[in-house]
Amino acid sequence: MCGIIGIVGTxxxxxxxxxxxxxxxxxxxxxxxxxxxxxxxxxxRRAQGKIKNLEAVLAxxxxxxxxxxxxxxxxxxxxxxxxxxxxHTAGRVTLVHNGIIENFAELKVELAATGRVFxxxxxxxxxxxxxxxxxxxxxxxxxxxxxxxDRLTGAFALAVLIEGxxxxxxxxxxxxxxxxxxxxxxxxxxxxxxxxxxxTNRVIYLEEGDYVAIDHDxxxxxxxxxxxxxxxxxxxxxxxxxxxxGNYRHFxxxxxxxxxxxxxxxxxxxxxxxxxxxxxxxxxDFKALERIQIVACGTSYIAGVIGKYLIEQLxxxxxxxxxxxxxxxxxxxxRPGSLVIAMSQSGETADTLAxxxxxxxxxxxxxxxxxxxESTMAREVDVVWPIxxxxxxxxxxxxxxxxxxxxxxxxxxxxxxxxxxxxxAEEQRMVKVMLExxxxxxxxxxxxxxLKDIAVxxxxxxxxxxxxxxxxxxxxxxxxxxxxxxxxIHAEGYAAGELKHGPIALVDDxxxxxxxxxxxxxxxxxxxxxxxxMARGGQVVFITDPQGAKHAPAGxxxxxxxxxxxPLVSTLVMAAPIQLxxxxxxxxxxxxxxxxxxxAKSVTVE
Ligand code: AGP
Numbered sequence: 001m002c003g004i005i006g007i008v009g010t011x012x013x014x015x016x017x018x019x020x021x022x023x024x025x026x027x028x029x030x031x032x033x034x035x036x037x038x039x040x041x042x043x044x045r046r047a048q049g050k051i052k053n054l055e056a057v058l059a060x061x062x063x064x065x066x067x068x069x070x071x072x073x074x075x076x077x078x079x080x081x082x083x084x085x086x087x088h089t090a091g092r093v094t095l096v097h098n099g100i101i102e103n104f105a106e107l108k109v110e111l112a113a114t115g116r117v118f119x120x121x122x123x124x125x126x127x128x129x130x131x132x133x134x135x136x137x138x139x140x141x142x143x144x145x146x147x148x149x150d151r152l153t154g155a156f157a158l159a160v161l162i163e164g165x166x167x168x169x170x171x172x173x174x175x176x177x178x179x180x181x182x183x184x185x186x187x188x189x190x191x192x193x194x195x196x197x198x199x200t201n202r203v204i205y206l207e208e209g210d211y212v213a214i215d216h217d218x219x220x221x222x223x224x225x226x227x228x229x230x231x232x233x234x235x236x237x238x239x240x241x242x243x244x245x246g247n248y249r250h251f252x253x254x255x256x257x258x259x260x261x262x263x264x265x266x267x268x269x270x271x272x273x274x275x276x277x278x279x280x281x282x283x284x285d286f287k288a289l290e291r292i293q294i295v296a297c298g299t300s301y302i303a304g305v306i307g308k309y310l311i312e313q314l315x316x317x318x319x320x321x322x323x324x325x326x327x328x329x330x331x332x333x334x335r336p337g338s339l340v341i342a343m344s345q346s347g348e349t350a351d352t353l354a355x356x357x358x359x360x361x362x363x364x365x366x367x368x369x370x371x372x373x374e375s376t377m378a379r380e381v382d383v384v385w386p387i388x389x390x391x392x393x394x395x396x397x398x399x400x401x402x403x404x405x406x407x408x409x410x411x412x413x414x415x416x417x418x419x420x421x422x423x424x425a426e427e428q429r430m431v432k433v434m435l436e437x438x439x440x441x442x443x444x445x446x447x448x449x450x451l452k453d454i455a456v457x458x459x460x461x462x463x464x465x466x467x468x469x470x471x472x473x474x475x476x477x478x479x480x481x482x483x484x485x486x487x488x489i490h491a492e493g494y495a496a497g498e499l500k501h502g503p504i505a506l507v508d509d510x511x512x513x514x515x516x517x518x519x520x521x522x523x524x525x526x527x528x529x530x531x532x533x534m535a536r537g538g539q540v541v542f543i544t545d546p547q548g549a550k551h552a553p554a555g556x557x558x559x560x561x562x563x564x565x566x567p568l569v570s571t572l573v574m575a576a577p578i579q580l581x582x583x584x585x586x587x588x589x590x591x592x593x594x595x596x597x598x599x600a601k602s603v604t605v606e
Contacts, residue, residue, distance in 0.1 A: 002027060002072060002086070002096075003027035003072040004097075004178065004191045004195070005159070006171060006214070007020075007188055007199070008169055008187045008214050009216075012064070016199065017068050017070035018070070020197075020198060021072050023194045023198070024190075024192075025050070025051055028075075029072055029073075030049070030080030031049065032051045032070070033054065033071050033073075034069065034087070035070075035096075036063040036065035038063060042092075042161050045058050046086070048082050048085065067166065068161070069087055069094070069159045069169065077100070077123045077124075078122045087161075088124050089128060090116070090129040091135070092162055093129075093162055094162075095127060095128050096159050098191060099605070100123060100155055100156075101123040101152055101153070101156065107152075130148045131145055134147045141162045141168060142213055149174075154174075154175070156172065156173075156176055157176035157191060158170070158171060158178075159178075169213075171206070172210070177205075179192060180204040180212060181202065182219065185217065187218070187219055188214075189212070193374075197236070202235055203234050204233050208376065209223060210229070249593075250394065251394040252486070255389075255392055255393070255398045256445065256579050259441050259576065260442040260445070261389075262389030262390065262400075263402050263406045263441055266403040266407060267410065270410035273435060278430070285418075286415040287419050289317060290338050291319070291337070292320070292340075293320050294320065294341045295321075295342055295356060296321070296323075296344060296349075297603070298397070299400075299401045300349075300401075301322075301324070302401070303401055303405050304404075304408070305471075306405050306471050306474045306475070307341075309470060310408055310471070313412075314412045315412055315418075317419065324342075324349070324351040328354060335362075339366070339367060340360070340364045341385075342355070342366070342367070342369070342381065344377055345372070345397055346371070346372055346375060347372040347373075348372070348376055348602045348604045351603070353380075365383075366380070369404050385407050387406070389403040395486075396596065402575050405575070406572065413431065413434070437565070437569040437572050441576055443562075447562065448584075450560055451584055452580075452584045455585040455587070458541075461512050463491070463506065464483060464490070464491040464514065465480075465499075465511060465512075466480045466483075466493040466494070466578070467514070467515045468495070468496055468517065470520070470522045472571070473495040473496065474571070475575060476516055478578065482578060482582035483581070483582040483585060486583065486591055487585045488591060496525070497525065497529065507533050508537050509537035512557070513540050514541045514543065516543050516574055518548055518564075519544065519551065520570065530542060534553070534555045534556070539557045540556040543577050544560070545563065549561045
């Protein structure tokens, strides 16, 4: 996923473009670039790697202009170097792009046959060449742009400068998000509200297929058929506009510590503390519902697996959870009487969006558990179940994960009550348990110093195993994913009972084994798994609760005692220790915690 900004402004544009790109850097950081209209000519400045490299280029060669575009790249076509860095130029056209043009190869052949020469390996440059070719036929900018959009197949968000049309930026949205920011005598384009946040909190969310022409005083929006349309202006809350790390070193650290508040706000949106009822927005009839299909990727998938355990246990309602990128290609047997739930922090993940659309096409009701409430998925489902943890900037998902799990817990309780599996008294008890969870999460975060010490040892490991049973087997997957993606140490999460069927061969005295085992119905089995690995020299970090610490077999390298918690919310409480462990291992290793190599916050390409 890449980040885009466009400014038709009244101040020096260089610093403004860079400021905005810094807010977008979580979307991709293989390269960065800006372009501006200087004396009627478009000039570019580009750099490989982080934005600070672009700032160095701009310090040497400033851009004296008021209008411009900018881009941070997560490479899809072409290596992450300057040649392939956006913005791309062809004749009078300079543009930035987020997405993938699927028919770029044939368009490139067609354009090259007319004598056009390409300088990059990207699909993006083809768009610039196409617009320039349309301009060369005499079409005015907006018509040349529309003619080009009609020829593209794939996903794109675009911001386009055209020489000779100095106070104009063209934008388009298809498959990748784009917003218009409305200023005072200025207009902006951005990938999301964060991008335009430094300049305005008045945001227009373009619809799928929309394209737009912005100048100092107007934003003329057209739908995919070319008809002028009006889209509502939304005032975005300050929390989205002002993203700071506060006194934390990394966004991830801040977001781990934000979890009690994020879960409290999310849980409060799904329970009524007065009546002690759990309620899911939307008119879904859980009694009649035959089955739930959850589709998601990465950490969101893991939140869905936890949801499966809870919904099936409490509501006796069949739930299947699948990796979105696999799901639709296996032609699953779906029935119209079931519900598809997409789980997605960004609401833009291409794999999940495609799986969601596949299910909708089969006649299924659809819902999304999502953080970005104006995202594509949020616009396309029947029911939105928002999480309320605020924007998550760290690429490794933490507060969004526990907020997603909070929604799964509420869903399990509400469905169980609707299906007569629990009575009002049990529902009230469960709601009380949910409302107490944020305090327990805060207590678990208080274990940070112990985890910091453990991290020093784990940082030396080559391989790490995470084990758990029941919902903790899902949390073991999450612990492994967190460690992998920010510290680059190989880690695997396993159902503890599965270890003896092969992976136990990995166990030796060099392999840290993190066992997640609160004192629940699975504890005895987990304890015997712990003995199995210790008998083979495994170095066990046992994460449990006070009762578990009392009953754990002797011999663990270290025991971490999280607060006691009801099984309904134990995954919320046990998440913080594994997040903090991964975070501090990454810090010990000097890794780039908020922007790990090769990753992006949301992968909007399949
Ligand atoms: C989580 O730490 C990762 N950054 C990644 O697995 C992420 O959860 C996945 O890409 C799904 O993103 P989404 O929730 O925005 O759909």
